[in-house]
Amino acid sequence: xxxxxxREWLLSWRRRSELINPLxxxxxxxxxxxxxxxxxxxxxxxxxxxILWVAALLATLLSLDLMFRYDHQDGxxxxxxxxxxxxxxxxxxxxxxxxxxTGLALTLMSPLLGLMLNLPISLMPLTLLVLALGTLVFxxxxxxxxxxxxxxxxxxxxLSLLVIPLxxxxxxxxxxxxxxxxxxxxFVAPLSALAALACMALALAPWVAAAALQLSINx
Amino acid sequence: xxxxxxxxxxxxxxxxGVFVWSVYGITVFTILGHWLGLRLQKRRxxxxxxxxxxxxxx
Amino acid sequence: xxxxxxxxxNDPVLxxxxxxxxxxDRLLFRDLQLTLTDGSALRIAGRNGTGKTTLMRGLxxxxxxxxxxxxxxxxxxxxxxxxxxxxxxxAHLTVLENLRFLARLRGLDPDQAALRQALAAVDLQxxxxxxxxxxxxxxxxxxxxxMLYLPGLPDCWVLDEPFTALDxxxxxxxxxxxxxxxAKGGSLLFSTHHEPTVFDYATVTLGEHMTEGxx
Amino acid sequence: xxFSMTPVWRxxxxxxxxxxxxxxxxxxxxxxxxxxxxxxxxxxxxxLVFAPEDYLQGNSYRIxxxxxxxxxxSLAMYLSMAILAVISLVxxxxxxxxxxxxxxxxxxxxxxxxxxxxxxxxxxxxxxxWIWDARLTSMLVQLFLFIGMWxxxxxxxxxxxxxxxxxxxxxxxxVNLPIIKWSVDWWNTMHQPATIRITGETTMVWEMxxxxxxxxxxxxxxxxxxxxxxxRWEILYRERKTRWVQDELGLRGQA
Numbered sequence: 112x113x114x115x116x117x118r119e120w121l122l123s124w125r126r127r128s129e130l131i132n133p134l135x136x137x138x139x140x141x142x143x144x145x146x147x148x149x150x151x152x153x154x155x156x157x158x159x160x161x162i163l164w165v166a167a168l169l170a171t172l173l174s175l176d177l178m179f180r181y182d183h184q185d186g187x188x189x190x191x192x193x194x195x196x197x198x199x200x201x202x203x204x205x206x207x208x209x210x211x212x213t214g215l216a217l218t219l220m221s222p223l224l225g226l227m228l229n230l231p232i233s234l235m236p237l238t239l240l241v242l243a244l245g246t247l248v249f250x251x252x253x254x255x256x257x258x259x260x261x262x263x264x265x266x267x268x269x270l271s272l273l274v275i276p277l278x279x280x281x282x283x284x285x286x287x288x289x290x291x292x293x294x295x296x297x298f299v300a301p302l303s304a305l306a307a308l309a310c311m312a313l314a315l316a317p318w319v320a321a322a323a324l325q326l327s328i329n330x
Numbered sequence: 331x332x333x334x335x336x337x338x339x340x341x342x343x344x345x346x347g348v349f350v351w352s353v354y355g356i357t358v359f360t361i362l363g364h365w366l367g368l369r370l371q372k373r374r375x376x377x378x379x380x381x382x383x384x385x386x387x388x
Numbered sequence: 389x390x391x392x393x394x395x396x397x398n399d400p401v402l403x404x405x406x407x408x409x410x411x412x413d414r415l416l417f418r419d420l421q422l423t424l425t426d427g428s429a430l431r432i433a434g435r436n437g438t439g440k441t442t443l444m445r446g447l448x449x450x451x452x453x454x455x456x457x458x459x460x461x462x463x464x465x466x467x468x469x470x471x472x473x474x475x476x477x478x479a480h481l482t483v484l485e486n487l488r489f490l491a492r493l494r495g496l497d498p499d500q501a502a503l504r505q506a507l508a509a510v511d512l513q514x515x516x517x518x519x520x521x522x523x524x525x526x527x528x529x530x531x532x533x534x535m536l537y538l539p540g541l542p543d544c545w546v547l548d549e550p551f552t553a554l555d556x557x558x559x560x561x562x563x564x565x566x567x568x569x570x571a572k573g574g575s576l577l578f579s580t581h582h583e584p585t586v587f588d589y590a591t592v593t594l595g596e597h598m599t600e601g602x603x
Numbered sequence: 604x605x606f607s608m609t610p611v612w613r614x615x616x617x618x619x620x621x622x623x624x625x626x627x628x629x630x631x632x633x634x635x636x637x638x639x640x641x642x643x644x645x646x647x648x649x650x651l652v653f654a655p656e657d658y659l660q661g662n663s664y665r666i667x668x669x670x671x672x673x674x675x676x677s678l679a680m681y682l683s684m685a686i687l688a689v690i691s692l693v694x695x696x697x698x699x700x701x702x703x704x705x706x707x708x709x710x711x712x713x714x715x716x717x718x719x720x721x722x723x724x725x726x727x728x729x730x731x732x733w734i735w736d737a738r739l740t741s742m743l744v745q746l747f748l749f750i751g752m753w754x755x756x757x758x759x760x761x762x763x764x765x766x767x768x769x770x771x772x773x774x775x776x777x778v779n780l781p782i783i784k785w786s787v788d789w790w791n792t793m794h795q796p797a798t799i800r801i802t803g804e805t806t807m808v809w810e811m812x813x814x815x816x817x818x819x820x821x822x823x824x825x826x827x828x829x830x831x832x833x834x835r836w837e838i839l840y841r842e843r844k845t846r847w848v849q850d851e852l853g854l855r856g857q858a
Contacts, residue, residue: 114489114492118478118481118485118489121480121481121485122478122480122481125480125481126480181478181479182478184474185474185475185476185477185478185479185520186472186473186474186475186476186477187476187477187478189445189450189470189472189474189476190470190476190490190493190532191493192449192450193448193449193450193466193468193469193470194466194490194493194494195465195466195493195494195495196493196494196495255771255775259755259768259771259772260755260758262759262764263758263759266758269754269755269758272747272750272751272754273751273754273755273772275747276744276747276748276751276776276779276783277775277776277779279744279783279786279787280779280782280783280785280786283786283787283789283790284786284789287789287790287793290793291793300789301789304786304789308782315778319771319774319775322692322771323768323771325449325452326452326764326767326768326771327764327768328450329445329450329451329452329453329761329764330451332652332653333652333653333654333655333656334652340651340652343661343662343663343665344656344661344662345661345727346661346662346663346665346727347662349663349666349723349724349726349727350651350662350663350665350666352723353666353669353670353719353720353723353724354647354651354669356716356719356720357669357673357716357720360712360716361825361829364708364709364712364829364832364833365829365832368832368833368836371836371840372836372839375839375840375843375852376852376854379843379849379852379854380854383854412761413844452763452764452767453761453763
């Protein structure tokens with residue numbers, strides 16, 4: 112397992128210029144909301160959790176397409192599939208790596224974006240925690256979608272269609288926790304539900320994605 | 331007739347006629363659409379197969 | 389290695405019965421029977437488009453369009469080693485990193501010397517620290533073939549057109565290597581357009597009965 | 604598998620063979636369509652003409668005889684699709700793939716119908732066509748899921764791969780559906796919408812309930828018939844290169 116993780120990490124590191132794109136995209140999407148809705152700080156503070164989440168969701172979607180793309184094209188995937196190393200192990204490594212380079216990076220950006228949206232500073236720790244959990248679920252569930260479309264050519268839009276409905280609970284629980292804190296009520300319920308969702312997704316998704324990937328290798 | 335006093339009452343449905351009737355209209359239209367769509371697809375398949383047959387590709 | 393252990397089971401490495409493959413509404417082959425025993429080589433022949441690649445991919449579980457009963461002899465690890473058309477070489481890893489990854493996938497952990505030796509066998513020793521993207525398609529394929537020179541590999545090799553990326557000398561060297569593999573009791577399933585001369589093999593030709601049926 | 608040798612299995616295999624199913628599905632489809640059609644007509648006339656007016660919503664509540672049956676049938680459709688997906692992935696029955704493929708447009712239609720009828724119903728009840736009510740929102744997500752299935756089946760060219768990928772997606776969606784429903788409900792209570800539920804929990808009088816139950820039963824029949832009709836078409840299409848289909852389409856006598 113460690114050698115799979117190390118390989119993914121090395122590959123992502125050497126392609127890091129590509130991985131900047133979702134982060135820049137995230138910043139740009141967040142900038143659109145004040146322009147499109149209102150620059151009023153008070154109103155923005157109310158909208159901030161939702162904006163942060165929607166932007167992170169879209170940025171994740173953008174980066175998902177590359178999860179298996181290179182390995183599928185160059186034949187690494189079929190070498191893994193015929194090697195005796197379970198595909199699910201590779202997928203788990205890819206999920207963790209994707210989260211590290213996309214989810215975690217988006218999470219670390221969020222306080223800065225939160226400031227731009229007038230999100231109270233006292234809420235930043237919670238925002239970081241919830242986004243870190245939520246983006247982990249994004250990467251995990253996204254792996255299933257990415258595995259399903261790995262063999263297709265123009266797959267970006269299709270991937271979004273498949274994955275967005277599955278992301279809705281994460282969006283609801285994620286914004287819900289921050290909104291609850293913003294309103295001064297307990298955020299324990301949505302936060303623990305989100306954590307449960309993350310555990311479930313991490314336990315199941317690699318196997319499902321492996322089944323999907325086994326199909327995508329066919330050609 | 332039935333619950334209503336007159337036929338025009340029945341059609342008007344107490345000012346809700348437009349909503350009620352459009353829903354029922356859409357439903358009937360949908361069921362018919364499925365049925366017609368299938369017939370059309372089948373006919374298209376037959377003509378396509380006949381063309382293949384003529385070219386001896388079947 | 390375990391040549392005595394190998395003699396213990398007389399059942400073949402692979403027994404495939406009643407294979408059938410349909411693709412895009414076209415029947416590629418049917419009622420195909422294959423048996424591969426220890427120490428033997430089997431060549432899949434046939435013109436382009438007769439389903440050689442589909443057959444080999446299907447046998448190693450990469451193509452669900454292949455139907456029929458496929459029984460590999462039970463082993464602890466994956467019983468085969470597959471070399472397909474795609475090189476399996478990541479553009480952003482060096483040749484050495486790629487080769488080590490291919491080995492690690494199979495539970496092997498060859499040392500630096502073994503890796504360099506394998507690269508030397510396919511004449512790529514000078515490229516060990518080049519990233520995969522700087523290699524030509526043929527060179528990438530040869531990195532994958534270098535895997536065949538690592539110690540501790542599975543007994544059955546499934547090689548789809550292994551000779552394509554090689555020059556005359558390379559072809560001859562690989563033929564000798566494959567012959568030695570079979571002589572040691574390994575088995576080999578491969579497809580080529582040319583006919584190897586160095587070792588003995590049986591041939592299954594795809595597509596023959598199909599053309600008879602059509603004309 | 605030892606099970607694959609049993610007579611039951613062999614019988615099942617023969618029964619689900621496409622030509623056989625094509626043959627036996629016809630009377631079933633016809634019968635269900637007739638029974639369902641007549642029952643739906645009766646239920647509608649009953650609901651539209653004879654059922655009393657709702658004291659709160661007036662006559663607009665009569666949309667319930669379309670909205671609730673289609674919403675409930677769309678959920679039932681999802682459940683049956685999940686079962687079909689398991690059959691397809693575990694037992695590799697070809698027929699399950701064909702039925703599953705044709706369940707998609709029917710389920711999509713039902714969900715859309717539930718949404719549209721809900722929205723139209725919303726206008727006289729809430730004064731607006733759309734409210735982010737928990738049920739409507741879940742229904743909308745369900746529509747997205749159906750669209751996803753349809754999209755992936757269309758995008759993958761190899762039939763068999765498309766079937767399997769769709770089955771996987773159906774199962775993933777099915778596992779997610781309760782989570783989606785729960786989270787949307789939670790979200791809805793948190794934002795405390797000032798609405799009357801269009802299909803409230805208030806106990807219905809018998810004169811309304813009876814036509815509603817009849818319309819639901821009738822809708823299930825019609826939907827089953829539609830799926831059977833569509834499956835027959837799918838069988839024809841997929842087996843178009845075979846002799847029996849060409850006989851069926853009357854193509855072999857001509858040449």
